[in-house]
Amino acid sequence: MVGGMKDAPVIVLLHALGASARSFDAVVDRLAGYACIAIDLPGFGNAVGDTDFTVEEMADHVAAIIRARIDGPWVIVGHSMGGKIATILAARSEHGALPGLAGVVLIAASPPSPEPIDDDRRAMMIGWAAKGPLTEDEATNFVSENIAAPLPDAVMAAAVVDVRRSDSAAWLAWLERGSREDWSGRIGVLHLPALIVAGSADGDLGEANQRRLNAPHYANADVAVIDGAAHLMPLEQPAAVADLIRQHVAIAVATRPTIPPHFARLIASDRVSARTRAILIDRARPDAVDYVPHVLSSGQLATLRALMARVIPQEEGAIDLAARIDARLHAGEGDGWRFADLPADADAYRAGLDTLDRAAGAGGFAGLDDERRDALLMRIEDGDCLVVTDATLSPAQMALWFEDVRADGVRIWLAHPATMARIGYDGIASGGDGWRKQGFAKTRADDPERWEPRATKERLR
Amino acid sequence: MKLDQMRRYAATDMVDAVVIGTGAGGAPLLARLAQAGLKVVALEAGPNREPGDHTPDETAAGELYWMDERLSDGAMPQAFGGNNSGTGVGGSTLHWGAFCPRPDARDLRLRSLTGEGVDWPIRHDELIAYIEEVERFIGVSGPADYPWDTARRYPLPPVARNASADAMAAGCAALGIVTTDAPAAVVSRDWQQEGGDLRQACVNCGTCHQGCRNAAKTSMDTTYLPLAVAHGAEIRPGCMATGIERDARGRVTAVVYVRDGIEHRQRCGAVFLCGGGVETPRLLLHLGLANSSGQVGRNFMAHVATQVWGRFDAEMRCNRGYPSSLISEDMLRAEGAGFIGGYLMQSLGVLPMTLATTMARGGRRWGRGLTALMDDYLHLAGIGINGECLPHDDNCLTLANETDAFGLPKARVTFGYNANERAIDAHATDTMIAIWRAAGAHDIMVLPRAAHTIGTCRMGESGDAAVVDPWGRSFDIDNLWICDNSIFPSSLAANPALTIMALSLRTADRFLKGQ
Ligand SMILES: Cc1cc2nc3c(=O)[nH]c(=O)nc-3n(C[C@H](O)[C@H](O)[C@H](O)COP(=O)(O)OP(=O)(O)OC[C@H]3O[C@@H](n4cnc5c(N)ncnc54)[C@H](O)[C@@H]3O)c2cc1C
Ligand code: SF4
Numbered sequence: 001m002v003g004g005m006k007d008a009p010v011i012v013l014l015h016a017l018g019a020s021a022r023s024f025d026a027v028v029d030r031l032a033g034y035a036c037i038a039i040d041l042p043g044f045g046n047a048v049g050d051t052d053f054t055v056e057e058m059a060d061h062v063a064a065i066i067r068a069r070i071d072g073p074w075v076i077v078g079h080s081m082g083g084k085i086a087t088i089l090a091a092r093s094e095h096g097a098l099p100g101l102a103g104v105v106l107i108a109a110s111p112p113s114p115e116p117i118d119d120d121r122r123a124m125m126i127g128w129a130a131k132g133p134l135t136e137d138e139a140t141n142f143v144s145e146n147i148a149a150p151l152p153d154a155v156m157a158a159a160v161v162d163v164r165r166s167d168s169a170a171w172l173a174w175l176e177r178g179s180r181e182d183w184s185g186r187i188g189v190l191h192l193p194a195l196i197v198a199g200s201a202d203g204d205l206g207e208a209n210q211r212r213l214n215a216p217h218y219a220n221a222d223v224a225v226i227d228g229a230a231h232l233m234p235l236e237q238p239a240a241v242a243d244l245i246r247q248h249v250a251i252a253v254a255t256r257p258t259i260p261p262h263f264a265r266l267i268a269s270d271r272v273s274a275r276t277r278a279i280l281i282d283r284a285r286p287d288a289v290d291y292v293p294h295v296l297s298s299g300q301l302a303t304l305r306a307l308m309a310r311v312i313p314q315e316e317g318a319i320d321l322a323a324r325i326d327a328r329l330h331a332g333e334g335d336g337w338r339f340a341d342l343p344a345d346a347d348a349y350r351a352g353l354d355t356l357d358r359a360a361g362a363g364g365f366a367g368l369d370d371e372r373r374d375a376l377l378m379r380i381e382d383g384d385c386l387v388v389t390d391a392t393l394s395p396a397q398m399a400l401w402f403e404d405v406r407a408d409g410v411r412i413w414l415a416h417p418a419t420m421a422r423i424g425y426d427g428i429a430s431g432g433d434g435w436r437k438q439g440f441a442k443t444r445a446d447d448p449e450r451w452e453p454r455a456t457k458e459r460l461r
Numbered sequence: 462m463k464l465d466q467m468r469r470y471a472a473t474d475m476v477d478a479v480v481i482g483t484g485a486g487g488a489p490l491l492a493r494l495a496q497a498g499l500k501v502v503a504l505e506a507g508p509n510r511e512p513g514d515h516t517p518d519e520t521a522a523g524e525l526y527w528m529d530e531r532l533s534d535g536a537m538p539q540a541f542g543g544n545n546s547g548t549g550v551g552g553s554t555l556h557w558g559a560f561c562p563r564p565d566a567r568d569l570r571l572r573s574l575t576g577e578g579v580d581w582p583i584r585h586d587e588l589i590a591y592i593e594e595v596e597r598f599i600g601v602s603g604p605a606d607y608p609w610d611t612a613r614r615y616p617l618p619p620v621a622r623n624a625s626a627d628a629m630a631a632g633c634a635a636l637g638i639v640t641t642d643a644p645a646a647v648v649s650r651d652w653q654q655e656g657g658d659l660r661q662a663c664v665n666c667g668t669c670h671q672g673c674r675n676a677a678k679t680s681m682d683t684t685y686l687p688l689a690v691a692h693g694a695e696i697r698p699g700c701m702a703t704g705i706e707r708d709a710r711g712r713v714t715a716v717v718y719v720r721d722g723i724e725h726r727q728r729c730g731a732v733f734l735c736g737g738g739v740e741t742p743r744l745l746l747h748l749g750l751a752n753s754s755g756q757v758g759r760n761f762m763a764h765v766a767t768q769v770w771g772r773f774d775a776e777m778r779c780n781r782g783y784p785s786s787l788i789s790e791d792m793l794r795a796e797g798a799g800f801i802g803g804y805l806m807q808s809l810g811v812l813p814m815t816l817a818t819t820m821a822r823g824g825r826r827w828g829r830g831l832t833a834l835m836d837d838y839l840h841l842a843g844i845g846i847n848g849e850c851l852p853h854d855d856n857c858l859t860l861a862n863e864t865d866a867f868g869l870p871k872a873r874v875t876f877g878y879n880a881n882e883r884a885i886d887a888h889a890t891d892t893m894i895a896i897w898r899a900a901g902a903h904d905i906m907v908l909p910r911a912a913h914t915i916g917t918c919r920m921g922e923s924g925d926a927a928v929v930d931p932w933g934r935s936f937d938i939d940n941l942w943i944c945d946n947s948i949f950p951s952s953l954a955a956n957p958a959l960t961i962m963a964l965s966l967r968t969a970d971r972f973l974k975g976q
Contacts, residue, residue: 273516273674275514335523336528336531336541337532337539341534377827406821406826410827410831411814414813414814415519422836425839428517430517431664431674437661439665442781446775446776448778
């Protein structure tokens with residue numbers, strides 16, 4: 001297993017056509033503290049001789065390395081051809097097959113749909129390889145065409161060597177087939193946080209096509225453009241690439257309550273039914289960083305977030321409970337009853353949050369420090385919050401509403417598989433889809449079954 | 462359940478009976494009438510499912526609950542939804558806990574014995590005969606010797622005990638309280654269901670409240686309803702009964718229902734209203750039917766269902782195993798108690814979300830106090846009671862000013878404990894705390910709670926004070942019958958479903974006699 005900073009994700013890097021793992025050397029140097037695994041794809045770099053050239057096989061090749069070497073969260077970075085492989089792996093991960101992926105960085109990435117390449121150019125590149133390994137001139141031409149400004153000599157030389165040592169069969173497999181395969185339907189829309197990087201001077205895989213072909217597959221994507229770079233950004237501007245990766249890893253870690261790999265493997269196992277697995281994976285999708293509320297105003301959402309921070313304090317990788325409550329109110333999903341003394345759920349939330357803000361004074365609830373927030377909530381709980389002018393809920397109603405808030409918050413928190421892992425609850429794995437369900441053979445105290453995980457908290461002890 | 466091969470009737474067919482609701486009250490009588498050769502159609506508001514469709518995921522399992530909004534008030538507003546009502550072919554038995562003690566003879570005669578409460582208009586031995594029939598049919602697992610009723614025998618050996626049960630057994634033993642394996646309507650061995658499919662032995666998965674994927678737990682869709690369909694009954698899922706048509710003499714002629722937004726009517730010779738303790742009175746109040754006594758909606762009852770939880774040094778994993786595998790009937794009549802009636806105790810396994818909801822609501826927990834508690838989930842275990850609730854005038858169901866998606870007024874349920882329930886609650890709380898201390902629990906927590914929706918259409922000897930007669934027939938409309946939790950005159954300490962199923966067969970027999 002590889003390891004870098006404690007709990008930091010491992011960064012997996014996939015190179016472009018004709019390149020190799022070492023095309024990321026200068027980037028990796030600048031990611032000190034992170035464990036990085038740059039992988040030679042079959043037919044390239046040190047993996048020449050390996051014949052798993054199809055897109056699917058390349059993805060399998062990478063997946064096998066990840067399974068063998070990573071036992072925690074990871075982020076995938078894909079450059080050009082490697083970008084298409086990265087997206088396929090991201091989809092596998094979201095569907096439960098490859099646990100632990102926290103974020104995706106695409107650099108001038110080839111999209112899941114057929115890559116837009118000028119026909120003449122494709123024909124020329126195929127012609128180079130059709131007769132065997134590329135000549136020095138052809139390789140130099142290929143690299144030069146893909147950069148905005150000359151590279152340092154040593155970098156240029158290494159890049160040309162990489163092109164020349166590529167297996168021409170792998171080169172052709174990508175140009176004739178892999179780059180043309182249409183995976184877009186199978187990929188659908190992914191929810192992992194993604195960063196899509198384009199070079200300002202790139203051609204077919206520049207910003208416009210990145211927005212058109214890659215961005216629609218990621219519901220939570222940012223697009224960044226590196227000025228003065230063309231297609232070979234890791235070689236051209238390694239510092240800028242490393243900075244973007246570093247920033248995105250921070251965001252990915254912060255926005256994602258991670259499901260630890262042992263629990264993700266449990267969810268993927270045959271002890272969990274297909275229906276339950278789909279439910280859990282769906283619920284584990286990261287919250288949108290810029291969630292726009294449907295039922296609450298953005299001010300009310302901010303107050304609800306501040307309230308949730310006290311009702312269900314979460315240390316790291318917080319689940320956006322407030323956004324999830326708003327989404328639930330929007331979907332009209334009640335729980336079958338309500339206090340007769342409260343208005344309908346959405347109205348009660350709006351009125352409760354407004355009253356809370358007024359009772360908190362000039363800066364609103366979010367303006368209070370933790371101690372004052374808790375003091376106010378204790379009074380509300382006791383039915384004794386200040387009667388404030390313009391308040392829409394009375395103190396007695398506020399006490400009832402606060403009870404609903406507590407229940408809603410804790411339910412949404414516990415519904416998340418990351419929380420199940422945290423508390424060690426594995427009842428979701430009590431039976432798969434076989435004719436006989438597994439259930440539990442052991443039911444007594446201090447007698448876990450061999451497969452049963454412990455609470456994350458205890459695992460850390 | 463499989464419905465593709467079932468017999469179907471046209472709306473213009475004059476069927477012998479329409480049954481509204483396919484839960485514990487509706488299903489057994491549907492089967493009995495079909496077996497007798499009658500043409501019967503059941504209308505069920507909820508959908509039809511296969512056992513394999515269920516999921517242990519607590520949020521998703523909310524699909525089994527009746528989620529149309531009800532308004533709750535009074536001193537102890539009742540949580541509906543997941544706490545106490547279900548929908549779908551099988552009704553609340555899809556997610557019930559299958560804990561099935563028998564009703565105690567003394568509980569049926571509270572008025573005669575204590576001067577308080579009410580008597581049931583049914584003899585205990587007659588009820589027990591029906592209960593034994595139900596137990597044999599659905600396959601109840603229980604101990605070989607039942608300490609409080611030595612003659613009793615169960616068709617199947619008990620299900621496995623879990624960590625909560627062991628803790629309760631130890632705590633009770635230390636205090637001299639008798640316990641035994643709980644009677645559970647769960648098959649502890651593979652069971653070829655008469656009229657239905659093979660029901661697999663319980664695998665201790667612990668998710669009974671989310672629906673049993675093995676059909677080990679009795680639910681109507683794996684027991685009485687397949688039998689009914691095998692004998693020619695038709696079950697129509699997704700059909701919400703909204704009206705009852707009558708002729709000039711006031712007798713029922715048809716039931717009006719809504720399916721996919723379209724109104725239909727089914728002609729029938731009689732109707733059995735089995736919608737449960739909330740929907741049955743709501744429909745009757747809305748239609749203004751069968752209420753010359755003024756008793757429809759009155760005397761709403763909910764069992765005192767206080768729980769006591771604690772943290773154990775050992776890892777309990779109380780989600781594993783059949784959730785309530787231990788019982789004590791010692792407190793059915795507690796010595797020197799200042800209340801009438803009594804309570805049953807049971808060990809508890811509860812899944813995290815359900816437990817945390819009770820902690821957050823009744824337990825008033827939030828902040829670190831709540832998250833730290835749930836971080837210890839693997840070490841928590843609980844014990845709870847089911848205690849007598851007497852009928853009381855202040856506790857009732859009325860119609861709210863708001864309407865639901867069908868245009869029917871929403872139910873408003875007003876509930877609070879009175880002196881007897883408060884005394885039971887206090888006694889049980891002390892007892893359970895003592896048991897949990899003796900069992901070695903730390904950080905003991907009391908969670909006030911009430912459960913089940915009982916009463917609102919009580920049965921009795923006289924039409925002045927009751928909605929239905931001792932067999933469930935309306936005093937006002939002679940071809941309208943009610944069979945569900947609403948007809949209970951008092952709550953009984955025993956959990957209700959077994960008694961409801963028994964009453965259902967008895968009502969069917971009475972109806973058949975009159976045919
Ligand atoms: C979480 C939980 C655990 C429980 N555990 C136990 C236990 O361990 N032991 C026990 O004895 N009891 C238990 N119970 C209680 C038991 O499930 C109920 O008492 C019993 O099922 C009630 O039967 P019923 O016929 O009155 O109503 P239900 O079983 O609720 O059936 C009513 C049916 O009628 C349908 N319906 C209602 N209105 C209409 C309409 N207008 N048109 C068409 N259909 C309609 C509903 O959809 C529903 O399917 C539990 C209940 C819950 C909620
Ligand atoms: S514990 Fe037994 S009865 Fe309950 S759901 Fe699991 S298999 Fe079914």
